[in-house]
Amino acid sequence: xxxxxxxxxxxxPNRVLxxxxxxxxxxxxxxxxxxxxxxxxxxxxGREAYRILQADSRFRAAILDMxxxxxxxxxxxxxxxxxxxxxxxxxxxxxxxxxxxxxxxxFSAGATAFLPKPFTVEQLEGAIRMLxxxxxxxxxxN
Amino acid sequence: MGEDITxxxxxxxxxxxxxxSDSIANIANEVLDVEVLKAxxxxxxxxxxxxxxxxxxxxxxxxxxxxxxxxxxxxxKQWIALKHNAHTLKGSSSTLGVPxxxxxxxxxxxxxxxxxxxxxxxLVQTLESQVLQAREALIAERNRRLQPRTAFxxxxxx
Numbered sequence: 226x227x228x229x230x231x232x233x234x235x236x237x238p239n240r241v242l243x244x245x246x247x248x249x250x251x252x253x254x255x256x257x258x259x260x261x262x263x264x265x266x267x268x269x270x271g272r273e274a275y276r277i278l279q280a281d282s283r284f285r286a287a288i289l290d291m292x293x294x295x296x297x298x299x300x301x302x303x304x305x306x307x308x309x310x311x312x313x314x315x316x317x318x319x320x321x322x323x324x325x326x327x328x329x330x331x332f333s334a335g336a337t338a339f340l341p342k343p344f345t346v347e348q349l350e351g352a353i354r355m356l357x358x359x360x361x362x363x364x365x366x367n
Numbered sequence: 368m369g370e371d372i373t374x375x376x377x378x379x380x381x382x383x384x385x386x387x388s389d390s391i392a393n394i395a396n397e398v399l400d401v402e403v404l405k406a407x408x409x410x411x412x413x414x415x416x417x418x419x420x421x422x423x424x425x426x427x428x429x430x431x432x433x434x435x436x437x438x439x440x441x442x443x444k445q446w447i448a449l450k451h452n453a454h455t456l457k458g459s460s461s462t463l464g465v466p467x468x469x470x471x472x473x474x475x476x477x478x479x480x481x482x483x484x485x486x487x488x489x490l491v492q493t494l495e496s497q498v499l500q501a502r503e504a505l506i507a508e509r510n511r512r513l514q515p516r517t518a519f520x521x522x523x524x525x
Contacts, residue, residue, distance in 0.1 A: 346407060
């Protein structure tokens with residue numbers, strides 16, 4: 226008699242990691258995310274975000290500020306893209322930097338989206354919609 | 368000066384609880400892009416309050432500590448801390464439509480170890496002055512947004 230084992234894949238929760246040391250920006254992001262039925266987990270610097278990611282990978286997306294104390298956004302992207310359990314999480318970088326090179330550096334490191342400040346509410350909402358509807362495919366090595 | 372912002376209101380303004388005086392409006396026009404703030408009006412607050420006021424309050428609460436950190440970093444020649452704090456304040460200032468503060472922060476971000484102490488201190492003073500003006504404009508905008516609601520409450524209708 227054969228046995229069938231059915232395993233249900235746990236759905237990706239609508240949780241989004243926000244790493245930014247600017248309370249104005251985190252309040253703006255958490256409120257917009259809530260309107261899109263997403264729960265926010267907020268880290269106020271790069272080190273706190275790193276610690277959260279070490280213990281928890283159940284995120285639908287991550288929104289990272291480029292410039293933060295202790296660990297910068299780019300460092301976090303490199304970490305997330307090197308960890309199997311985190312590598313499929315879409316990442317959006319936000320920054321007040323004007324250097325265009327940061328955008329290419331972010332995409333090279335594995336960012337999914339890049340949003341320079343200041344941005345409009347529509348731009349932010351559109352970017353978030355795109356981000357939470359996007360799950361990066363895992364690269365196959367064959 | 369910011370706390371005394373209401374003293375600049377004309378009698379008519381206070382009676383109506385609606386309008387701010389021309390002098391305050393002019394200050395606001397120069398340092399605060401109200402259109403940027405208006406764009407946030409469509410966002411619904413979790414606390415059933417004006418979302419723009421929430422953002423203004425967060426900015427006003429956080430900026431004094433940020434300025435203090437910038438002043439300390441400049442005095443101690445801690446360039447990384449100086450740039451970081453200036454950068455963060457630049458971001459929130461541009462988000463809230465305060466370009467004069469954002470510009471002053473950007474100039475501080477460009478400070479290097481070869482910049483003279485006089486120039487650094489002058490840039491910090493410019494930033495402090497811009498922040499004070501922005502604070503007045505933001506408080507005026509905050510009051511303007513809260514007053515119609517207060518008027519309704521006072522009328523006994525709500």
